[in-house]
Amino acid sequence: MPVLNAHPRRINPRKLLLSKWTAVNPINREKHFIVTRVVQPEHPDEPIEWIDLQAVLSKRTQTLRWQVLLDSEEWWQGWKP
Template identity: 55%
Template structure:
């Protein structure tokens, strides 16, 4: 199923839960902890925090649309 995408509303991503399809460093579950917007309020990036390690990474929110990398919710 190549190119499978989640339909997402960027504004509703805050505090949403995600599971990495291919976990690294035992980091499987993530939480969106912050939204980064432009002057018009358009969401550009998110901060994704690993539940296990509390490590944060800043990503383009669109990466979450890739169902081959991310699953909605915690599995």
């Protein structure tokens, strides 16, 4: 059973642009990532849902929901060795 963090990670999606992330389980040596775009919703009243996350090594970009970064078993905030 996974250990739940007593203090869940809080992220403001509007401040994600250019934030750095480390994949806990790298694939194809892609370990370090940077948020290159925060996709703005069509209507300003709607919440932000999507970001572009770019691998530093390969420059491959993927679009995903920003909430996946809340999973500390998959992502660490900042660049870790």
